[in-house]
Amino acid sequence: MTAQVSDARLTDLLAKGTGEILQGIRGVGLLRGRNLGDAGDDLAQNWIARVLAQHRPDDGFLSEEAADNPARLGKDRVWIIDPLDGTKEFATGRQDWAVHIALVIDGEPAHAAVALPDLGVVFSSSDAQHVTGPLARKVIVSRNRPPNVADHIATQLGFTTEGFGSAGAKAMNVLLGDFDAYVHAGGQYEWDQAAPVGVALASGLHASRLTGEKLVYNQKDTFIPDLLICRPELADEILGLASDYLDEHGSF
Template sequence: MSPMTTPAPGSRTSDGTDQVHALRRIQAALEAAVEVLRGLPADTLRVEHKPGAGPVTEADWAVNEVLAKLLPAEGEGWLSEESRDDPSRLARRRVWAVDPLDGTKEFVAGVPEWCVSVGLLEDGRPVAGGIANPATGEVFLGCLETGVTYNGRAARVSDRLSLDGALVLASRSEVDRGEWERFRGAPFTVRPVGSVAYKLALVAAGLADATWTLVPKHEWDVAAGVALVLAAGGSVRTREGSPLRFNQASPRLTGLTAQPRGLLPAVQRELGWPQEVD
């Protein structure tokens, strides 16, 4: 796994807490999570299926336990796919939104398109995030104040203004269900990828131009990735054309699109979604 390098120090958040300190907490938690995963090879794990949801493994629970132990400080809320939702988070100004293992289906299948995803919310806005893909050794870290690093080097979204020739990352599940057939013959390349958090991280690092999901997602799926895209100079919008708001009573989002700011109008036109700009 590549060494994790925290972006250079920046200014402080409105409550006086240094965002770089938050990134160091994220970095430490990701490193601990990766160590846990090294001892839990996917082909030896018990796999269960949650009602109405995808698979879950011992790895999901083990990583969740480590993250829950290392991340929340006193007064901070917690939202995780593998924890019971505590409504007290709604009264918290700062909330950790995590997916211990986003892309469990790919993890179980041995497809290297899964990750550990850690996002920090402040006043309903993602302000810092970290995503580690142990299968590829990739690490994405960033916050609104300092920008984003990819494997320790500064990164930004692409500078593309048109979908012509763009690389768009699609949900592998959505493609398998035929939901991307409408884009067949489009002037951009569609590449199916598993984890939505990983797709967002790739866009943030400029390794792809855009991604969108046509089905609802949960806050824990995308909090870290949205923080990274915004910190990298990009734009993220809902199906309704508005910025995303987090730490809601129902942590479910209708869908989203993520891309460089200059590409947003073209993406919204392609999708037929309301055209608002940052």
């Protein structure tokens, strides 16, 4: 372990550097569509893996773009990353893609960063604060797979819903106060959630399963069925509405 780079700084630099790499390969315009997305995934993954191999060689590692090594399950410290969350959005010129970097210690995100490179910002758990004030009265959902439970919750609250791409982009829009809640059902993986949840929790937002169950990472099964990130004052009401929906429909 290289002592000169703290965990918090390494997390932030990984998010920032990955974002710059991805913007660079998109900016020159030599690749398009799926080729651009694949190149972004590969190059970002390779750079992150090399940095961690040099600076944190003893830590575990879990990434969407790498084969899972079960040895991580025996480690207290595990980096959970998505080098490019929202590959389709990145490849088609949209802004709602992100870089997710999280260091999970004993199942919880201890340090996390979410970069939104096209907006020129990195949200970090070391200094995250969510916006307070009047409610936006909006729920952010998946652009491609908006869940019915989100419509139910929004309707009962008198809110509207709007779709975005990356999970990180959706979560950070709640932190910014543009939306009051991010509701997801239909499944994600740990790399989709660990960094956004880490930043959200550090900022004072609520984050849990839609059942209210605590989110725990570095599990053998990396699939997580659902997610709620919201303003803390809305958490109990939203979880109650989700419970009502589950009782009526049997699933989210």
